[in-house]
Structure formats: C-alpha cells, structure tokens
Amino acid sequence: MNEPMIEAVDVTKTFGALTALDSVSVTVPRGTVLGLLGHNGAGKTTLVNVLTTMLPPTSGTARVAGLDVVRKAHQVRSRIGLTGQFAAVDEQLSGTDNLVLIARLLGASPREARARAAELMDLFDLADAARRPARTYSGGMRRRLDLAASLVGRPDVIFLDEPTTGLDPTSRLAMWEIVENLVGDGTTVLLTTQYLEEADRLADSITVLSAGRVVASGTAAELKAEVGQRTVTVTLAADAEVPQAMRAMEGAGFQPVHDTERIALTTPVTASRDLAVVVRALDEVGIEAAELALGEPTLDDVYLALAHHSAAA
Amino acid sequence: MTSTLTAEPRTAEPLAGPSTWHGSGLGTQILVLTTRSLRAVVRDPRMIIFSLLQPLIMLLLFSQIFSSIANTPDFPRGVNYIDYLMPAILVNTAMQSALQAGVGLINDMKNGVLARFRSLPIRLGSVLVARSLSDLVRTAIQLLVMLLFATVLFGFSPSGGVLGVLAALALALVVGWGLSWAFLAIATWLRNAEVMQMVGFLAMFPLMFASSAYVPVRGLPGWLQAVANVNPLTHAVDAARNLALSHPVGGGALAAIVTSLVIAAVGAVFAVRGFRRPL
Structure with missing residues (x-):
C-alpha cells in the first residue's frame, strides 16, 4: 500500500540564468501528506508545476502515480488534482456550472456531471450559492470551489499550492479539515505553505526548500528538534x-x-x-x-x- | 460570508475513491468548451451590445458622411451608398469580432480558468478551437442584428436579395473566423489585453481605409490605390459586395475563402505553440 505516489529525483529547473530548482528530490508514500515549506521564491510553486506537468524539468525525473510527468503527462493529469495560489475558476459561471464543466471535460456524462457537482457543492458547504456566478463568492468560498474543482475526478494525488494564504482563520480551519478528510480517504497530498503551523498540523513529513534547494526534510518533530522548539x-x-x-x-x-x-x-x-x-x-x-x-x-x-x-x- | 465546513468525519465515498473518468473525447471537449464561452456571452450580454455599438455608429456616420460618393464618376451606376457600404461593414464587424476572440482568450488566462484546463487531461488545442467557434457564433448573431438594423432603419436592400446578402454574410464570417486565428496566435504570445487591442486597432484601422471598403479604389490617390490593390481586405470586401449586389464575383470569393483558411492554418500553428508556454 505504501508505494510512492510522488517521486522526484534530482529535479532541476532553470529559467535562463535563474535556477529555480536545484537537484530537488522528494518522495511521498500513498495516503500521506508532504508539507513543502519555504518562503516566496524558494521554488515551491515551480516544483508543483513540474510535478503537475505544467513545466518540464530541465533535468532529473519525476513520477506521479507511477507515471513519468513528461512522457505520460496526459495520463498524469487524469490522476491528479491541483489547487493553486489563485482560484482557477470561471468567474462568469455559477459554482455548479464550474464543477459540471470539469466533470464533462473529464469524461462524465451530463447526468453524472450534475450529480457529482451537486455532491461536491453540498460537501463544501456551497449549496446555497450554487447558482450564483463565482465572481460573487468570498475569498474562502472561492478557495473551496477551487478545491472542489480539483476533486471532481476523485484524483489519487492532490497538489495544494499555499491553499490557505490570504484566508481568514475560520476559512483556514475549514480548509485544514477538508485536507484531513481527504487524507483519511486515502488521497496522497503535496501541500506547499509558508506557515510552519500548517505543515505541523497537516503533514506527515516536511521538506524545507530554500533558494531552490532542499535544506531539510523529516517529520515535524524532527525539524522542531533542530529548530530548538x-x-x-x-x-x-x-x-x-x-x-x-x-x-x-x-x-x-x-x-x-x-x-x-x-x-x-x-x-x-x-x-x-x-x-x-x-x-x-x-x-x-x-x-x-x-x-x-x-x-x-x-x-x-x-x-x-x-x-x-x-x-x- | 463566514460559513464553515462541518467538522464531522466524512465517509470515504464522496471526496476520494477510484477515479472513473479519464478524459473526454475531442468532440466533447470542443462542444463543452464552446458552450461555456457562449454561456458567458448569454450571462453577460453587455459584450454583444457594446461590440454592436461601434459598427452601428460607423453605419450611421458613414452612410451620412459618404453618401455623396455615390454621385462620383467612379461609383458603380444605380447602386445606393448603403447597399455599397453594408457589405464592408459586415466584413469590418467580423474583423473586430476576430480581435475580440484574442481578447477573450487573454481574459480567460487572467481569469484563472485556463490554469484549471491545463491541469486536466484535455487537449489544449480544443480550448482554442472552442474559443474560435464560440466567437464565430457570437459574430453571426452580431452580423444578423446589424443586417436587421441596416434593412429597417437605413433601407439596405441590395439587388442580390436575401440569398446575396446571406452569401455576403457567410463570406464575412469565414474571413472573420480565419482572422480570429491570427489574433488567437498573437494573444497567446502577447498575453496582455490592452496591448492586444492596440495591435488590433493599429493593424485594422489603416487596412480598412486603404481598401475599397468605403470608397471605390479608383477614387483614391495613386499611391493609396497601389496599397488598396494589394490589400487582401479590398478583395474580401469586393467579394462580399459583389455577392450582395449580385454582380459577377469571379474568383474573388474563392480567393477570400482560401486566404482566410491559410491565415487560420498558420495562426493555429502559432496559437497552439504559444499556448503551450506556461501561464
């Protein structure tokens, strides 16, 4: 059961003279959460982009759900969900229509798509706003809709890029509960964050990135022992x-x-x-x-x- | 709105579980994405209304300002200026619409929805095809409304009759659709709506006036005649006009269609390439 669902080996990504990722390796076993900790510009989002097939690595290899992210990009995309720093939803469409759209693109029939959308809107406490255009949603609602959108296809692996940045404390707690439920259901999660507290609460293991390099990795307890608590x-x-x-x-x-x-x-x-x-x-x-x-x-x-x-x- | 999620543990079913869907077919992708863009138009019809205003104003102004051109020796005998003007307005409106396809794509990029599409197991090309098709439908609606106005308010009634007008409309749509691929290509590389608008304006404004759109080419100064004669728009407008007036079209319509298809093909290649670059 514990085969790695995310495996990056010596991934390097350069943009011109800038080295965004410098020989980064991470492994995330199935059903666990890896917290990717680092400041802005540490390379967190670049690593997420490589692992989600958005960017090809300059060198090194990465596999998600056992599939190479470059050669099997299309298949990887059918196994993953991605929630970025900015809500990737269609502002003009209603919350429900956003989810229906994605389900249809994933291959659901119109009826299946509507059922899945209703289920998720309900689950994410958005049912009251289901028919309103997404542009009228609050920040917290938008994030939930975005996360719901990345869960439509029941992905094996979820990437959450700073899922709580800019959220009020209540919405942050709600987001944490959702992530915990996901993991309880056996989903593998890679979460990037700037907050040690967040990584501490959610992650089974933590990798610290700084200037594109892995500077530490281990459990929260191990890291804290190093930090001086x-x-x-x-x-x-x-x-x-x-x-x-x-x-x-x-x-x-x-x-x-x-x-x-x-x-x-x-x-x-x-x-x-x-x-x-x-x-x-x-x-x-x-x-x-x-x-x-x-x-x-x-x-x-x-x-x-x-x-x-x-x-x- | 500070609603929270209930904390009670969920059953395993709804959130995760074995994925059953692994991507839709190309046809479904294009259909679903085209419908999406069209729904945005229906939800927010301001886009259609505002994009109708400019051609309507042009129609009003030009039909009044330039009507005396109908009395000049170079103007075709027995043709009303409105009947001469309207086919050019159709082509011009279709071109403006083509520019809007590029602007719409850039807005989608900003909107964040494209970031979502990129993470899905779909072909990115279908996003572009859907964009161009939905704009084709939008343009068709616009042109029909324009024709209605022109007929009811300005007495547009060319000798080609309904069939001639519909043929001119179809040709304008083909030209606009071909051009929309050029603007989609530019959009994927520029990725800035303001710059895009400016590029479009700078490209189209002189093209429209240095052509047969509003006055006969022979009435232009010599150097401008030379420009107008090589301007592909002259040929597109002439073809649309000849169809509407049931004048002999010759190879003009075919040439306009082929040129549009070539522009579409080249544009599509660059659009897909530019689109693959990360957001």
Whole structure:
C-alpha cells in the first residue's frame, strides 16, 4: 500500500540564468501528506508545476502515480488534482456550472456531471450559492470551489499550492479539515505553505526548500528538534529581579538567556506545560512576571537554525 | 460570508475513491468548451451590445458622411451608398469580432480558468478551437442584428436579395473566423489585453481605409490605390459586395475563402505553440 505516489529525483529547473530548482528530490508514500515549506521564491510553486506537468524539468525525473510527468503527462493529469495560489475558476459561471464543466471535460456524462457537482457543492458547504456566478463568492468560498474543482475526478494525488494564504482563520480551519478528510480517504497530498503551523498540523513529513534547494526534510518533530522548539519569554518588572529569576529558572532545569533591552528572560521549552513550571519556579522566589509569552517556532526560526547548523558543520 | 465546513468525519465515498473518468473525447471537449464561452456571452450580454455599438455608429456616420460618393464618376451606376457600404461593414464587424476572440482568450488566462484546463487531461488545442467557434457564433448573431438594423432603419436592400446578402454574410464570417486565428496566435504570445487591442486597432484601422471598403479604389490617390490593390481586405470586401449586389464575383470569393483558411492554418500553428508556454 505504501508505494510512492510522488517521486522526484534530482529535479532541476532553470529559467535562463535563474535556477529555480536545484537537484530537488522528494518522495511521498500513498495516503500521506508532504508539507513543502519555504518562503516566496524558494521554488515551491515551480516544483508543483513540474510535478503537475505544467513545466518540464530541465533535468532529473519525476513520477506521479507511477507515471513519468513528461512522457505520460496526459495520463498524469487524469490522476491528479491541483489547487493553486489563485482560484482557477470561471468567474462568469455559477459554482455548479464550474464543477459540471470539469466533470464533462473529464469524461462524465451530463447526468453524472450534475450529480457529482451537486455532491461536491453540498460537501463544501456551497449549496446555497450554487447558482450564483463565482465572481460573487468570498475569498474562502472561492478557495473551496477551487478545491472542489480539483476533486471532481476523485484524483489519487492532490497538489495544494499555499491553499490557505490570504484566508481568514475560520476559512483556514475549514480548509485544514477538508485536507484531513481527504487524507483519511486515502488521497496522497503535496501541500506547499509558508506557515510552519500548517505543515505541523497537516503533514506527515516536511521538506524545507530554500533558494531552490532542499535544506531539510523529516517529520515535524524532527525539524522542531533542530529548530530548538518553543520558547517562553518572561518579562520582569525591574532589573534587580533578573539574577534571582535567572537562578530560579536554571534551578528548574531551563537555560534562560537575558535580553538586556527588555528586562526579559527567554528559555527554550519542550512542552506548553513548561510555561506553568516557569511560573511556579518564579513564584517560589517571590517574583511575579510582568508579562509571559509562549513563542512558537516560525519558518524563520527553521531557516535560522538550519543556517546555524550548516555554518557549524 | 463566514460559513464553515462541518467538522464531522466524512465517509470515504464522496471526496476520494477510484477515479472513473479519464478524459473526454475531442468532440466533447470542443462542444463543452464552446458552450461555456457562449454561456458567458448569454450571462453577460453587455459584450454583444457594446461590440454592436461601434459598427452601428460607423453605419450611421458613414452612410451620412459618404453618401455623396455615390454621385462620383467612379461609383458603380444605380447602386445606393448603403447597399455599397453594408457589405464592408459586415466584413469590418467580423474583423473586430476576430480581435475580440484574442481578447477573450487573454481574459480567460487572467481569469484563472485556463490554469484549471491545463491541469486536466484535455487537449489544449480544443480550448482554442472552442474559443474560435464560440466567437464565430457570437459574430453571426452580431452580423444578423446589424443586417436587421441596416434593412429597417437605413433601407439596405441590395439587388442580390436575401440569398446575396446571406452569401455576403457567410463570406464575412469565414474571413472573420480565419482572422480570429491570427489574433488567437498573437494573444497567446502577447498575453496582455490592452496591448492586444492596440495591435488590433493599429493593424485594422489603416487596412480598412486603404481598401475599397468605403470608397471605390479608383477614387483614391495613386499611391493609396497601389496599397488598396494589394490589400487582401479590398478583395474580401469586393467579394462580399459583389455577392450582395449580385454582380459577377469571379474568383474573388474563392480567393477570400482560401486566404482566410491559410491565415487560420498558420495562426493555429502559432496559437497552439504559444499556448503551450506556461501561464
């Protein structure tokens, strides 16, 4: 069951003098989610374009569902769904008509196409807006319609290129739930994102791209171990409290660092309950924090940590 | 609108599952895509109305401004200016419509729907064919409306009768369709609607006036006559006019049709090639 559904081997893509992808290799086993993490311009979309047959690689090979993306491009396209950064829907047509159109192009009869469209509109909570032109949809609705459009043919592999960029938190959560349901149904997903949190929640494994190169890959836990995980920052009321607070935290097993500009102590922690441990340790010596903050590692922290590692190596 | 999806777990069936469809036939693709473009026209008829305005204004102005040309010695005897003018307006309108095919394609590229089509197991060529066919239908509707106006309001009634007029209309459609492939080709390379409009205007405006469209070629200054005589549009307009007036057409109509088909073939090759480039 766990044969690779996406397999890129040494994929390089250049545009003139620019190297968008530099010998990138990824493997995604069936029914799992690969999170492709990176800033704008890291090469995420280019890799998606190569894997979805939109762009031929300059060198290297890629197979999706066991089919070569260059030589079997047409067959690959009948096995994949693609949701890009911008909703690829016909603004003039209604939501339903958009889905019917795609089902028909995929080879469904008019009746099958209408049934599938109604099913998906219902499932994606768009039934109320089914007859309205897509141009009247909100951003979140448009994204859902776009995702529905890429699911019409029940694809084996779905590519989601920054599916939640620009969405409000509610719509983002809804999108995450849809992706989780898809994976539950056995679909293989490649998801690109700029948000570590998103990759953390959805991805079985994460590949970090920077300037067209794979700079790290592994599970979310493995990556976080490299990044130095979360931090707790305690802001104190007065400078005089710093040495005592420092000793108290060290006594509780933390390694606080003094930020002289803000009268604050920052320490890496492993779990959110460590926040309580810090508070208790300070309480025992009679110090009350003016401000407490739990810092989640960001993509920048990942990059910083990785840069640090490669500099040390 | 902040509707969310319900969080309850779905049964395996609806979202994923074995795919049963693996692409439609070429005929279905063209039919479905042509219908799509036409539905956009029906949903938003402003496009048709506005694209009718320009030829209607031309019809109104030219029929008034140039009507005295009918009294010049080079003008064919016993022909009303409106009967002389209307076939040229038909050809001109079909050409403007051809330009709109290119603009429509660029809008589809911007719209995002083409990105979707590219990820589907369909032939990209069918997207282009559908575009040209839907614009052919749109142009036919436009030309029929124009004819209606010309007949009712301006007394258009050429000696060729209904058959002659329909033949002229058919010829205008063939010329417009052939030219639409040239504009589709330009569109796939330019990918900018404003530049496209300008290129189209710059190409067509002089072509229309340096031809037999509005005045007889022999009434033009010498150098312009030379241009008009090699201008393919002169021959297309002459052929349409002769059909409408039931004058002898000679090889003119055939030449216009063959030229249009050649333009269509060359345009199609470049259009498909340009279209393959990533968005």
